[in-house]
Amino acid sequence: MVSFSLLNHREGDIKMNQSVIKALKLLDYFTEDTPEWTLKEIAIRAELPKPTAYRLLTSLEYCGFLRKIKQSEHDSRYQLGVKLLELGHRVADQIEIRKIAKPFMEQLGERLNEAIHLVTVEGGQAIYIDKVDSHRALRLCTKVGKRSPLYSGSGPKLLLAHLQEDEQATVLQTISHPFIDSSRVKAELKLIKEQGFALSEGEQDVDTTGVSYPIYDYQHSVVAAIAVSGLTSRFEGDNLLRIQEETRKTAQQISSALGYQIN
Amino acid sequence: MVSFSLLNHREGDIKMNQSVIKALKLLDYFTEDTPEWTLKEIAIRAELPKPTAYRLLTSLEYCGFLRKIKQSEHDSRYQLGVKLLELGHRVADQIEIRKIAKPFMEQLGERLNEAIHLVTVEGGQAIYIDKVDSHRALRLCTKVGKRSPLYSGSGPKLLLAHLQEDEQATVLQTISHPFIDSSRVKAELKLIKEQGFALSEGEQDVDTTGVSYPIYDYQHSVVAAIAVSGLTSRFEGDNLLRIQEETRKTAQQISSALGYQIN
DNA sequence: TGCTTCGTTTCATTATTTAAAATGACATTT
């Protein structure tokens, strides 16, 4: 079992500040179902003495993490504050999917010993933004930064399948390749979305096969694809099933690291 | 009704937990320009002893508010953590007007191809609670969650103009800016109320102009402002008239969706 | 009026934070 956010710290650790932890944990009580709490409710729920809870809540409010709605002298409610909007947005802007995905890609690369790629969309094209090479003698050495049309290769196709319909249509219109039938492409994209992964055989390179799974962000949008590729002969039978399962898990782990939550 | 409550707490207050405040303030150092900090940098910047900063950072990391990237034994960097994404999203979900306004904002954004913002009042300040970016190369990228004084920018000014008289007076008293003449501000606020919209040129950013219209709820209270902003050169002549007309309509649509009815 | 329920404050006690100094691991310089 691979846990992808290994916590280094135990709660009782001396090297932490207990007050900070107590305060931050209070924020978790403010959920979609229970967005409002009174001092008394929080104190009971968190098993803290009322004055302690009071001071923690007041501190959180002072910093904008909570909002206090005082309706009368002895009826105050707390809600999450707008400071969290600001910070949440900052995180979203700062997330560099490459950095987050890299360790997981390396792990997957060691396990499968095949080339692992991270692919995104920009300007109607697929772009390989990172890779981990396999250690095999005969190996695929794709260049990071390579651009590719969205209809060719497992990663690009997967991304195309998850584009908004209008964007997808725009891309499909640009396919001028004589051998490609756009109605068949559409059918395949539909299948890719349904089965949750994309397969390509000999599309990017002769004799190589690729398998891709989607990476989701906290908004449940597909932001990238993780692709495993190598010699077609190594992508058959039980081996293929194993590659698929490992890749699916890795994509899931990276998604979680990006804040994706299944609810 | 636009809620209005001035902050009740001073920093030195006994009724707060200093450790919590110190920790939360550290998060503010992680901006777009400086998204990464080492322990040493944070300790210097926050003027805290290294071990103290260390424990605060470790506690924040333990709760997912920070992410530690340990590259080697003596090279660790901290970034904002995905927990903030989760909490930010929870706050966003709790602001109902966002959900209602979003589709209309997107529609307006497509029509005008300029940045659209949704602005409200809290704690005597304007807060940008949502945005739709334009697709132009040169575009305004304002941050959601940003606070701004109520006398600067079309959205804030419009909200200020529609505050209750006593609240408006309180805000105007806090204006200590040497170049701002409060009697002229009052005159402008009166005009804004009369003409039904607010204009700002170069107030939030040099070279940008903003146009704002009020959003009313079922009680006929102004609950938010919708603001369109972009390069001043694009806000002139017939173009400005078109922007005003489209924005006015959108504000009207959102108001209707909130239950506002003209009798 | 008396009783209860809140949020808030008080204050003596004590547990937790504090920060100087030391440590160990690595990198760079001599």
Add this chain to the structure above:
DNA sequence: AAATGTCATTTTAAATAATGAAACGAAGCA
């Protein structure tokens, strides 16, 4: 190869700041 410097981390006794039982005051209820 030894010495120096730099960093994150751990240790320590000292000091401060958090603690929580109790009390307070304001509001609602009976």
